[in-house]
Amino acid sequence: MKVPAALLRHRVTIEPYRGDSAYGPIYDPPVVDVRALVAHTVKQIRASDGREVVSTAQVITLPGLDCPPGSRVTLPDGRVTTAISTADHTAPGLPVPACTEVMTE
Template sequence: MVNRVPGFLLRHRVRIEPYLGDSAYGPRYGEAAENVPALVAETVRMVRAPDGREITSTAQVITAPGLDCPPGSRLTLPDGRITTVISVARHTAPGLPVPACTEVSCE
């Protein structure tokens, strides 16, 4: 059984609007998920975008596994700043005593 990241560690709340694709009028987003428990670190680091480009990430967000947040989604940080998701990493370690989580890197 895979352990989940403990809820008491997810001290922040974020809002996520999942990216659905582009339309003739610009990007389309799904229904917003409000008050998603998360742990937010606003640090600058380089990440690789899905197309292979290196991009500067200014915020990294850890959430429980199973989050619906594809690259391109809109994410509102606890301070109200709206940012775009660059990449999503799903961390699991079946059989090991470490928690599973989803890591989201944002512009």
């Protein structure tokens, strides 16, 4: 079961991070109009490299979103931020909706 589309009231744009080059970060073309639920909450989280960082927005989307840490995320208010961590939440066999959660700077 996926998170109900009716709950995903916001639209975000994702530019998936692919690595660094001699000229800076490399991103895939933007994926626009991604349905999401955005919560502007301040939370202290642990980044993939072990650092403790502050997240200022939590983005919930349908499962399977391609948004590795370092990706650029444009929030509904126009603010461009960076993905700190991405987590896929599933519970096979349970009546709990599957989703992808992205924590951003």
